[in-house]
Amino acid sequence: MELESAPLSASSKDGKSIRQNGGSVSTNHLSSSKEVEKKQRRRRCWFICLGLILFVLAIAIILLVLAFTVFKAKHPVVTVNSINIKDLNIDLDILRLQVHINVSLDIDLSLKNPNKVGFKYTNSTSSLEYRGKVVGEFPIPAGKISAGKTVGMNITLTLMADRLLSNAQLYSDVISGNMSLSTHTRISGKVHVLFFKVKVVSYTACDVNVNVINRSITDMDCRYKTKI
Known part of the structure; x- marks a missing residue:
C-alpha cells in the first residue's frame, strides 16, 4: 500500500505564499503587519516624549514667571x-x-x-x-x-x-x-x-x-x- 504524503510546505516561484497544515499565509501580509506595529510603537514613543518635553517646558515657564513676579526677591x-x-x-x-x-x-x-x-x-x-x-x-x-x-x-x-x-x-x-x-x-x-x-x-x-x-x-x- 502506498501512501501519498502532501508536502508540509510549498512555495510558489515568486515566494509570496506559504502552505502549512492545509492553510496559506501571505509573507507580504506578515511583514506589513510588523511594519505597522513598529510605526505605531514609534509614534506612541514620539507622542510620549513630546508630551514630557511640553510638560517640562510648561513647568519651567510657570516657575520663571513666579520667580519674576510673586517670588521676586525684594530687599529688606x-x-x-x-x-x-x-x-x-x-x-x-x-x-x-x-x-x-x-x-x-x-x-x-x-x-x-x-x-x-x-x-x-x-x-x-x-x-x-x-x-x-x-x-x-x-x-x-x-x-x-x-x-x-x-x-x-x-x-x-x-x-x-x-x-x-x-x-x-x-x-x-x-x-x-x-x-x-x-x-x-x-x-x-x-x-x-x-x-x-x-x-x-x-x-x-x-x-x-x-x-x-x-x-x-x-x-x-x-x-x-x-x-x-
Missing part, C-alpha cells in the same frame, strides 16, 4: 525708629586743651522682610563714627525673619574714648556744645527664591547732632540704601 527694609543718648560723661582739661568723653547711644531699629519667603541674614555690624573715623562697634548676630514679618533690634553703640585722644577737633566741638556723630548699619543675607539664592544687602546711615550741654540729640538725618 531697615528703619531707624529712634536714637537716644544712654550715657554721656565729659571731663575737660582746660590747661592741656584736652577732653575725655564717653558716649553711649541707644538705637531702635526695625528690620522688615517684604519677601514671600524667609530671609536669613549673616553676622552683621553697626558702627559709630566721629568725623569719618570708627569709634565704636556693635555686632549683630545672624538670624532669620519669616515672610512678611518685621523684627525689632535694640543696639547700643558706645564711643571708645581712646580712639578720640588723637583727634584735635574734639575739644573745640565739645566747647561749642555740639558734637556730630554718625551711625552705620549693614545687614546682609540671602533670600531663597524657588531654586535660587539671591543675596541682598541693606545699608543705613544716620547723622546725629549731640548737644553735650543738655545731653540730648537735637538733629538726626538717616539715609537708606539697598543692593541685590
